Amino acid sequence: MVKVLAWRVLTLLLTLLLISIAVFLILEVLPGDPAAIMLGTSAQPDTLAALRHQMGLDQPALLRYIGWISGMFVGDLGTSYTYGVPVGELIRERLAVSIPLMLLAMTLVLSIAVPLGVFAAARRGRAVDHAATLFAQLGIAVPNFWIGLLLILLFSLQLRWFPASGFRGWGAGVWSGLHALILPAVALAIPQAAILTRVTRSAVLDVLNEDFVRTARAKGVSRNRALWRHVVPNAMVPVVTIVGLQVPFLIAGGVLVENVFTLPGMGRLALQALAQRDLVVIKNVVMVFAGLVILANLIADAAYLMLDPRLRRRA
Amino acid sequence: MTAAPPPTSRSRPGPRLLEKIVPRVKTSKGKPSWPLIGRLLKGVSAMSGVVRVGRRLAIILAAWGAATLLAPAQAAAAKTKLVLGMSIEPPGLDPTIAAPVAIGQVVWQNVFQGLVRIDRDGKVQPQLAESWTVSPDGLTYTFKLRSGVKFQNGEVFESSVAKFALERANGKDSANPQKRFYSVITAIETPSPDTLVLKLTAPSGNLLFWLAWPAAVMVEPKSAADNKTTPVGTGPFKLKSWVKGDRVELTRDPNYWDKSRAVALEDVTFRFINDSQAQVAALLSGDVDAFSEFTAPELYGKFQSDQRFAAVIGNTELKVVAGMNNARKPFDDPRVRRALMMAVDRNLLIKGAWSGFGTPIGSHYTPNDPGYIDLTGVYPYDPKKAKALLAEAGYPDGFSFSFKMPQMGYATRTAEVLQAMFADVGVKMNIVPTEFPAKWVAEVLLAADYDMTIVAHAEPLDIEIYARDKYYFNYKNPAFVKANAEAERTTDPAARAKLYGDAQKILADDVPALYLFVLPKLGVWNAKLEGLWKNEPIPSNDVTEVRWTE
Numbered sequence: 001m002v003k004v005l006a007w008r009v010l011t012l013l014l015t016l017l018l019i020s021i022a023v024f025l026i027l028e029v030l031p032g033d034p035a036a037i038m039l040g041t042s043a044q045p046d047t048l049a050a051l052r053h054q055m056g057l058d059q060p061a062l063l064r065y066i067g068w069i070s071g072m073f074v075g076d077l078g079t080s081y082t083y084g085v086p087v088g089e090l091i092r093e094r095l096a097v098s099i100p101l102m103l104l105a106m107t108l109v110l111s112i113a114v115p116l117g118v119f120a121a122a123r124r125g126r127a128v129d130h131a132a133t134l135f136a137q138l139g140i141a142v143p144n145f146w147i148g149l150l151l152i153l154l155f156s157l158q159l160r161w162f163p164a165s166g167f168r169g170w171g172a173g174v175w176s177g178l179h180a181l182i183l184p185a186v187a188l189a190i191p192q193a194a195i196l197t198r199v200t201r202s203a204v205l206d207v208l209n210e211d212f213v214r215t216a217r218a219k220g221v222s223r224n225r226a227l228w229r230h231v232v233p234n235a236m237v238p239v240v241t242i243v244g245l246q247v248p249f250l251i252a253g254g255v256l257v258e259n260v261f262t263l264p265g266m267g268r269l270a271l272q273a274l275a276q277r278d279l280v281v282i283k284n285v286v287m288v289f290a291g292l293v294i295l296a297n298l299i300a301d302a303a304y305l306m307l308d309p310r311l312r313r314r315a
Numbered sequence: 316m317t318a319a320p321p322p323t324s325r326s327r328p329g330p331r332l333l334e335k336i337v338p339r340v341k342t343s344k345g346k347p348s349w350p351l352i353g354r355l356l357k358g359v360s361a362m363s364g365v366v367r368v369g370r371r372l373a374i375i376l377a378a379w380g381a382a383t384l385l386a387p388a389q390a391a392a393a394k395t396k397l398v399l400g401m402s403i404e405p406p407g408l409d410p411t412i413a414a415p416v417a418i419g420q421v422v423w424q425n426v427f428q429g430l431v432r433i434d435r436d437g438k439v440q441p442q443l444a445e446s447w448t449v450s451p452d453g454l455t456y457t458f459k460l461r462s463g464v465k466f467q468n469g470e471v472f473e474s475s476v477a478k479f480a481l482e483r484a485n486g487k488d489s490a491n492p493q494k495r496f497y498s499v500i501t502a503i504e505t506p507s508p509d510t511l512v513l514k515l516t517a518p519s520g521n522l523l524f525w526l527a528w529p530a531a532v533m534v535e536p537k538s539a540a541d542n543k544t545t546p547v548g549t550g551p552f553k554l555k556s557w558v559k560g561d562r563v564e565l566t567r568d569p570n571y572w573d574k575s576r577a578v579a580l581e582d583v584t585f586r587f588i589n590d591s592q593a594q595v596a597a598l599l600s601g602d603v604d605a606f607s608e609f610t611a612p613e614l615y616g617k618f619q620s621d622q623r624f625a626a627v628i629g630n631t632e633l634k635v636v637a638g639m640n641n642a643r644k645p646f647d648d649p650r651v652r653r654a655l656m657m658a659v660d661r662n663l664l665i666k667g668a669w670s671g672f673g674t675p676i677g678s679h680y681t682p683n684d685p686g687y688i689d690l691t692g693v694y695p696y697d698p699k700k701a702k703a704l705l706a707e708a709g710y711p712d713g714f715s716f717s718f719k720m721p722q723m724g725y726a727t728r729t730a731e732v733l734q735a736m737f738a739d740v741g742v743k744m745n746i747v748p749t750e751f752p753a754k755w756v757a758e759v760l761l762a763a764d765y766d767m768t769i770v771a772h773a774e775p776l777d778i779e780i781y782a783r784d785k786y787y788f789n790y791k792n793p794a795f796v797k798a799n800a801e802a803e804r805t806t807d808p809a810a811r812a813k814l815y816g817d818a819q820k821i822l823a824d825d826v827p828a829l830y831l832f833v834l835p836k837l838g839v840w841n842a843k844l845e846g847l848w849k850n851e852p853i854p855s856n857d858v859t860e861v862r863w864t865e
Contacts, residue, residue, distance in 0.1 A: 032753025036761060044495060050488045082406035083559060084543045093559060152596045164596040165588055169558050262588045262597075264560025272560075276406070277753050 012294050019290045023283055024065050032277040033057075034081050055081055068283065078280040082273070087284045090269065095251075095288075097167055098265040101181050101188070102250040108189035109196055109246070114239065116193075117200025121208060122227055132197055139194025145256040148187035152260070155183060165262040184261045188254055192246050199242050203235035210234070236307050244300030248293040394863035395581035397844075399856055400594060400603040402610050404560065404587035409542035410529035411484055414492035416773060416854035419529030421563055421585050424857040426467075427532035427548035430458060430477065430511075431523055437683050437775075437852030439523050443472060443533055443549065444511070453518030453806045458511040464572045467553045470535045474505035480533045481513075496525040518804045520811045521776060528853065551578045551859055562586045579846075579862035598624070598839060605840030605847060607856055610724070612670035618839040628672060629836040629850035630683045632775040635673075635725055637733065637829035638759075639767050642789035645714055646766065652826040653694055654704035658740045659733065660696040665832050668728035672835040678819040679778045681833045683852050686812030690823035690830075701740045713741025716766040719759055721751030725834060726769050733769075733829075763787045771834055775852065778818055779803065781827060790827035 035051040052058050059067075071078060077087040120132035156164035167180045207213065208231055216226045255267030266285065273281035305311050405417035410427065424432065430444040441447075444458040464472035481503055484491040491497070499519045504512040515522070525531065538547035546554055549572065552565040563585040567578060586603055588594050591611035597603040598618070608631075609615060619626040639646040639655075646652060661675035674682060677690030705713065720730045734744045749755045749768075759765045765787075772780075780786050782799040798821060802814035823830070836851045846861035 030753075031757055032750075033757060036756050037752040046487075047490050047494060051490045054488070054490075084407050085559075090559065149592060152593075156600050157596060160600065164600040164602050165593050166586060166597075166602065167558075167561055169561070259590050260593055262561065262586075262590065262593050264558065268560060272404075275753075 008298070012298070015294060016287065016290060020069065020283075020287060021065075023286045024061075024068070027279050027282060028061055030277075034277040034279055037277050072287075077284045080273075080281045081278045082276045082281075083278075087281055090281065091266075091284060091288055094264060094266045094269045096170060097181075097263055098251045098254070098267070100177070101185055101254065101263070101265065102247060104178070104181055104185035105188040105192065105250050106243070106247060108185060109193045110243070112189070112193040113196035114200055117197045118204050118227065118232055120197070121201045121204035122223075124205065129201075132201065136194045136198045136201075139190050139197075142191065143256070144187050144191050144254075145260045147190055148184065148257050148260040151183045151187055165260075167263045180261075180263070184254070184257050184263060187257050187260075188250055192250070196239065196242055196246070200235070200239050203238045204231055207231045207235045233307060237304060240300050240303045240307065244296045244303075247296045248289065251292055252289045394843075394865065395579065396584070397580050397582070397858060397861060398584045398586055398602065398604045399858065400586050400588050400597060400606040401856070402587070402589045402591075402594070402608065405563075407543040408546040408554065408557070408563075409534075410532060411480075411534060412490050412543065420854055420856045422546055422548070422550075423529040423532065423853075423855050424550060424859055425552045425565055425583065426546050426550045426554065427529065427534070428550050429527060429529075429532045430460075431527040433524070433527045433853045435848045435850065435852070435857070437685075437850070439527050442527075443477075447523075449806055453520075453804070454515045456513040456515070456522070458513070460509045460511055462509055464549055465570065466535050466538070466547055466549055467568050467570070468535075468538055468547050469570075470537060472533060472535070472549055473508040474511045475508070476535050477511050477533060478503045478505050479536050479539075481531070483534070483539065484531060491530050493525055493528055493530040496522070497531065518806060520803050520805045524776065529855075551576075552583060555582075560587070576859070578859050580858060583858050585856070605838075605844060607836070607838050607840075607847060608851070609837040609839050612672045612835075612837060615670065615672065615837050615839070623842055624839050625842045625844070627838040627840075627847075627849050629838060629848070630674065630681060631834050631836045631851040632681055632683060632853070633771040633773050633834040634676060634679060634681060635729060635769065635771045635831045635834060636679065637729075637767055637769045637831060638788050639828055640763060640765055640787075640789055641791070641827055642763070643766060645708070645710060645716075648708050649825055650704050650708040651710065652829075654701040654708065654740070655737065655742070656694040656826045656829055657697045657701040657704070658736050658742070659829060659831065660736065661691060661832060664729065664732050664736070667732045669725060669832070669834070672837060673832040674835070675832045676830050678823040678830055679772070679781065679828070680815070680819045681775070683850060684776060684815075685808065686815040686819075688816050688819055690819060693823045694826065698740050705740065705742070713743065715743035715745060717745045717747050719749040719755065719765045719768040720746050721749055721755045721768075721770060723751060723771075725771060726751075729769055729831065760787050763789055767829075769831075773854065778815065778822070781822060788827050790825075792821065792825060792827075795821045795825075 033052075035048055035055060035057060056064065068078065075088060077091070079085065080087050080090055083090060116128075116132045116135070120129040123129055152164050155162045162183050163180050168176055170177045213226060213231055216230050217223070221230070251266055252270070253267065254265060255271055257263075258265045258268045259271075266288070269281065270285045270289075272278075273285060401417065401420060403415070403417045405415055405421050407413055408418060408422050408426070410418045410422060428442050430442060431439050432442040434440045443461055443464055445461050447456055447458045449456055458477075460472070460474055460477065466472060470476070481497065481500065483489060485494060485497045485500060496519070499515050499517060499522065500513050501516050502514040504514070506512065513522075533549060534542055535547065538545070541547075544557070551568060551571045551573070553568045555564040555566040557563045565583045565585075567581050571578070586597070588597055588603070589610075591609075591614060594603070594606055594609065594611070595614055595617070598606065609618075615626065618624045639652060641647055641652075665671060665673040665675065675691045677693050678688075680687050682689075705711070718730060718734075720726055730744075730746055734746065737744050744767075749758060751770075755768070755770075759768050759770075768787075779799050781788065781790050781792070782796040795818060798814065798818045802811055802818055805811040805814055836849075838847060838849065840847055843864050844861060845864055846858075848855070848857060
């Protein structure tokens with residue numbers, strides 16, 4: 001067991017290292033000199049040279065790469081070109097918005113999609129099934145930022161229940177922070193819930209046809225119990241897979257929703273850094289995203305082990 | 316299978332209990348019927364569940380309604396807080412070391428002040444320098460500094476601090492965006508704490524104007540290095556907090572040195588919202604009180620007809636100019652350039668690209684600037700003449716070229732209109748999207764590798780770019796260089812204005828770039844606010860004179 005764990009951690013670190021090399025190389029090749037961009041139309045050769053020296057851009061690539069990687073081990077991710085603050089601090093501030101948003105959205109997704117999918121599969125062909133399928137179609141078809149705009153129109157402008165944009169920070173109170181995140185979470189959750197409903201429904205339908213379900217019913221297990229105690233746990237594996245994919249997407253891919261609601265999250269940070277060619281921030285943000293994806297996969301794997309005892313024995 | 320027993324609701328008493336209370340009475344028809352009271356009781360008890368829930372809901376709604384009714388009453392009591400929206404977040408808060416105008420739009424006049432300042436009409440006014448004299452040869456400026464001025468950290472402002480600030484802006488390693496205007500200062504002397512003497516290498520008619528800019532604000536030695544994140548200036552507001560990506564909060568400094576000036580606001584918050592729909596939502600919901608530069612002209616009409624808002628349109632210094640590479644064929648021929656200028660209907664272009672908001676220009680100068688002449692009539696819209704001129708220059712069937720287009724809204728829309736207008740005279744324009752700032756700065760601005768492009772030049776009085784040796788227009792005209800140098804040398808404002816008029820005429824005639832229009836300042840704010848600037852002679856959000864009128 002320890003051997004498996006150690007092997008897992010090693011592959012994780014190796015993956016991150018390969019990603020860091022790829023990111024670094026891509027940014028080297030990308031056109032756009034950060035110093036020229038920062039100075040804009042008033043760039044002169046002497047101010048350009050001064051700024052490049054200040055930003056450390058005149059050093060050779062290998063030295064910069066090694067400096068970056070060794071800095072990561074001690075937790076020093078460098079200083080942002082545009083903001084002038086440590087990147088670690090920047091990322092921490094943004095994660096403080098993106099992770100709660102993701103958790104809120106994921107809670108909504110799971111509480112909508114799993115019951116809906118299961119009911120739709122159990123009562124296949126009936127009203128619930130049609131409603132669930134319709135919801136799934138609509139939810140996938142409609143873009144999340146458009147849902148966000150509609151929510152703002154109704155809940156912020158008409159009803160004045162929620163703020164139309166912005167995030168005051170957790171320092172202003174936990175409830176005020178959550179208050180600002182509810183509408184964006186709903187906007188993010190609806191398309192993901194639609195996808196997950198479809199996946200859950202088809203997974204449960206597959207398992208419903210299995211022999212052991214018929215055996216259980218024949219032995220006297222009630223419909224409900226058979227559904228929730230026998231069918232659903234066996235149908236959860238594809239659901240866990242999709243959830244494992246959706247979690248990093250909700251953190252990184254929420255940039256459109258973050259834009260509509262003007263939330264200072266990770267998606268917007270990545271976008272702004274890219275436009276400004278803030279190489280330091282881009283590199284580290286990509287590494288954070290990669291780390292999150294790998295972490296989400298690890299947790300999904302652990303969840304498989306929990307769900308399917310057969311995997312435990314084989315390991 | 317046995318039939319399931321009928322469901323019993325726990326909330327209402329079952330039929331048996333009711334029978335005990337109100338016994339059934341036999342009617343003449345033989346069926347038991349409930350007397351009226353019984354019927355009512357049955358009705359009420361049947362509804363009891365609903366009534367209970369309904370009562371709870373009513374209480375909640377009433378409480379919420381009371382809360383919303385109370386809230387505005389609370390807010391109306393103390394209106395000294397302003398929330399101003401901006402579309403771009405400044406990357407730092409020190410305007411003396413970085414170029415983005417968004418920095419000055421947050422801190423200039425609010426946190427930092429300079430020797431002189433520019434007022435809302437574009438005129439230079441004294442600020443930390445009470446008065447000044449210029450020597451007859453224009454090489455010595457003597458400033459009399461104000462006394463009793465303190466920085467927000469308690470340090471005193473005097474000539475040595477002013478010397479430090481100007482030398483820092485001029486320094487070898489300085490990344491000050493307007494350094495080239497201050498580099499004419501060779502020596503700074505401080506004969507006494509309230510006298511500052513600047514010695515110049517050559518006369519500079521615009522020096523005072525550039526000293527009024529955010530790039531020349533006064534900073535003091537102890538705090539200057541940290542101004543990017545914790546700005547310390549002499550202004551009435553100091554930084555309270557900066558939630559990066561969301562807002563900057565300023566609060567009034569109780570120790571502000573200028574007791575004669577009453578600043579009405581206590582708290583100012585700058586919110587950064589770049590999506591135009593989100594800006595509209597923020598204004599309508601009251602989250603934001605004002606946008607001095609609203610970015611979407613097509614959504615502006617909504618505010619013009621809404622009584623709750625004041626929609627004030629003013630001028631900016633943003634000249635939308637389609638630059639041409641004068642070193643490349645066919646743009647090296649002035650006839651081709653003039654023909655292209657005559658192919659453009661400026662008024663239609665403004666209507667199509669910017670919903671009709673904007674002022675057409677004929678040269679690289681705005682109506683805001685001193686000595687402006689309206690030169691849009693030099694090459695007015697005349698496609699027939701344009702085609703004739705192209706034929707004369709050797710292009711009877713037109714020609715094709717590539718257009719490097721940045722992604723800003725005004726650029727993409729103007730490009731599409733220009734493409735159609737040029738097609739009318741037989742010229743084919745191929746649009747090449749070029750990401751701004753990364754690719755555009757590298758390819759167009761620095762390497763001049765382009766045929767035609769478009770960008771809004773934001774700096775006022777930047778007509779001197781056509782006199783520069785190396786600039787992306789590749790325009791070489793000794794007559795213009797001479798005219799511009801003469802204008803820059805002249806210290807008398809009236810003479811200078813006339814000389815700049817001559818310079819404008821040269822450009823309007825030679826057309827090194829297509830002069831299209833000046834972007835408007837679309838201001839929209841709560842109708843109860845007063846004191847916000849109508850025009851933008853300098854990119855700024857000076858809130859020191861803003862107040863609520865109720």
